[in-house]
Amino acid sequence: MPRMLAETSIADRLAALPRLRPVLAAVAAVRDGQGVYLVGGTVRDILLGAPGFDVDLAVEGDGVRLAEALARQLGGRVRSHDAFGTAVVEHGADEQVDVVTARRERYEAPAALPVVEPGTIDDDLARRDFTINAMAASLGPDDLGRLVDPFHGRRDLDARMIRVLHDGSFVDDPTRIFRAIRYATRYGFALDGHTLELARSAIGEQLVARLTPARLRDELVLLLDEVQAPASIRRLGELGPDSLRAGHERAAALFERLLELRDEYALAIPSWRLGLEALAREGGDEMQSLLEALALRRQDARAVTAAVNVGPRLAEELRQARTPADVVSLAEPYPEDAPLMALALAETPAVRDYFERLRDVRLEVDGSDLAGLGLEESPRVGEVLAELRRRKLNGELDGRDSELAAARELIAR
Numbered sequence: 001m002p003r004m005l006a007e008t009s010i011a012d013r014l015a016a017l018p019r020l021r022p023v024l025a026a027v028a029a030v031r032d033g034q035g036v037y038l039v040g041g042t043v044r045d046i047l048l049g050a051p052g053f054d055v056d057l058a059v060e061g062d063g064v065r066l067a068e069a070l071a072r073q074l075g076g077r078v079r080s081h082d083a084f085g086t087a088v089v090e091h092g093a094d095e096q097v098d099v100v101t102a103r104r105e106r107y108e109a110p111a112a113l114p115v116v117e118p119g120t121i122d123d124d125l126a127r128r129d130f131t132i133n134a135m136a137a138s139l140g141p142d143d144l145g146r147l148v149d150p151f152h153g154r155r156d157l158d159a160r161m162i163r164v165l166h167d168g169s170f171v172d173d174p175t176r177i178f179r180a181i182r183y184a185t186r187y188g189f190a191l192d193g194h195t196l197e198l199a200r201s202a203i204g205e206q207l208v209a210r211l212t213p214a215r216l217r218d219e220l221v222l223l224l225d226e227v228q229a230p231a232s233i234r235r236l237g238e239l240g241p242d243s244l245r246a247g248h249e250r251a252a253a254l255f256e257r258l259l260e261l262r263d264e265y266a267l268a269i270p271s272w273r274l275g276l277e278a279l280a281r282e283g284g285d286e287m288q289s290l291l292e293a294l295a296l297r298r299q300d301a302r303a304v305t306a307a308v309n310v311g312p313r314l315a316e317e318l319r320q321a322r323t324p325a326d327v328v329s330l331a332e333p334y335p336e337d338a339p340l341m342a343l344a345l346a347e348t349p350a351v352r353d354y355f356e357r358l359r360d361v362r363l364e365v366d367g368s369d370l371a372g373l374g375l376e377e378s379p380r381v382g383e384v385l386a387e388l389r390r391r392k393l394n395g396e397l398d399g400r401d402s403e404l405a406a407a408r409e410l411i412a413r
Contacts, residue, residue, distance in 0.1 A: 046137075060120055061102075104117055130179075137148060258274040304337070
């Protein structure tokens with residue numbers, strides 16, 4: 001039997017992690033007989049040897065009060081949410097401990113938020129999404145590191161498998177479909193056959209459409225911000241009909257191209273937004289309608305809309321632009337997502353020139369210089385500055401002196 005499956009305590013692993021030592025000591029000092037456990041993704045990532053694990057604790061008792069005691073012991077501070085029985089302890093050099101009161105959940109309707117109440121560690125693990133996230137490690141003095149694994153998460157971790165806890169998992173919470181894909185792609189795992197069928201059934205029954213726009217947006221952002229997000233798009237396509245798979249394959253390829261160009265030109269566009277744009281462009285009418293319903297911030301919604309609706313048109317218009325100033329006048333009114341989409345769809349020298357040179361062309365004179373030349377504040381100031389920039393873009397001006405000379409000429413007219 002592999003060591004991973006035979007191991008029933010991970011005390012040695014916990015003791016070997018420098019980040020955990022102050023937390024373990026603090027818990028031992030303040031637990032006051034309560035059951036305190038490392039839970040979920042923390043245990044999963046420690047078993048996988050992931051260095052950047054989060055520290056999540058579940059308490060069979062009052063999680064908020066324990067968090068307050070931990071903060072005092074660690075010399076940190078606590079942010080608590082009494083209504084939910086949760087708290088965050090911040091300590092040390094940017095360290096954080098998330099504390100929850102162990103609880104049980106029930107869902108009164110598909111895709112609804114759960115009703116929660118205090119419970120045991122077994123109750124808390126039973127409410128989780130996948131077996132590899134339904135493990136806990138005790139931090140008690142007599143059983144430090146004892147593994148609580150009622151759903152055989154160790155076995156699935158060893159088999160590199162994503163498995164739901166029960167048949168109604170995706171019905172209760174369809175966002176788990178996106179999390180299944182995210183974990184599978186991140187760790188290189190597979191969905192077990194039954195879980196795969198349950199996910200396909202939930203998508204076929206359009207349970208995802210029952211999610212609130214905010215919940216759907218948050219899950220998509222998490223999915224599309226992962227390093228291997230294009231692969232996740234491909235996996236999502238495999239959960240739907242064959243017609244959906246082709247669109248997701250195109251969307252994944254477009255997403256990869258957008259990311260490549262974004263990084264080449266060091267643009268401050270978040271990965272998830274490029275992923276949404278690729279899905280909306282290539283994922284079909286159903287996907288575009290779904291994305292349009294997301295509760296995006298206004299600036300993000302504008303950027304996505306510009307990339308999807310304007311970007312393809314810009315590709316052709318910029319190809320026909322006659323001067324550098326024409327290129328800028330076409331591209332600049334839109335968020336950078338739009339010309340980036342144009343370049344991703346068609347390799348166009350004019351768009352390359354825009355990103356490599358033209359978008360950074362700025363005048364060395366401004367409105368105060370024009371006032372010094374006798375031009376009073378009026379719409380004419382903007383007109384003169386626009387004409388000066390047009391000339392500079394087209395190579396007719398080469399510095400402050402030439403800009404001032406051209407400004408005098410324009411003002412004299």
